Amino acid sequence: MLAFFKRLRDRLKQLFDDYGYVALSIYWAIFFGSIGLFYLAISRGVDVPALFARVGLDGSELAEKAGTVTVAYAATKVIQPFRILLTLALVPPIGNWWKRRKGAELPDNAAPTSPTEPPSST
Numbered sequence: 001m002l003a004f005f006k007r008l009r010d011r012l013k014q015l016f017d018d019y020g021y022v023a024l025s026i027y028w029a030i031f032f033g034s035i036g037l038f039y040l041a042i043s044r045g046v047d048v049p050a051l052f053a054r055v056g057l058d059g060s061e062l063a064e065k066a067g068t069v070t071v072a073y074a075a076t077k078v079i080q081p082f083r084i085l086l087t088l089a090l091v092p093p094i095g096n097w098w099k100r101r102k103g104a105e106l107p108d109n110a111a112p113t114s115p116t117e118p119p120s121s122t
Helices: 003-018 020-044 046-056 060-065 068-078 078-103
Strands: none
Touching: 003 020, 003 068, 003 078, 020 068, 046 068, 046 078
8 A cells, every 4th residue: 555655656746747837736726625625514514523434534533622724634634645646637638738738848758639730731
């Protein structure tokens, strides 16, 4: 299991190297979206100890002592592997689209999803 998380981290680092601020922006948008949704859900009355118990964590003490933001952050950390997987899935198509739009070079290992050359008119 630890090797899986190491591979995820390495792939995420490579994605940041290949796509730069586009990858970083998508990663942070997913993070802040997740924490915002958890905050909203907790504020609306979601039973946090039951939520943590479903994923095998004892969150009863945390939920009693911590504020809503802290519990939302903890829940966001619990889903971190899923956030990384979502980032890995979204960045290449969005990053390639962004780079084509800006006329920048694509990374060597990223193939464009559509031809970049216009059809010849001969």
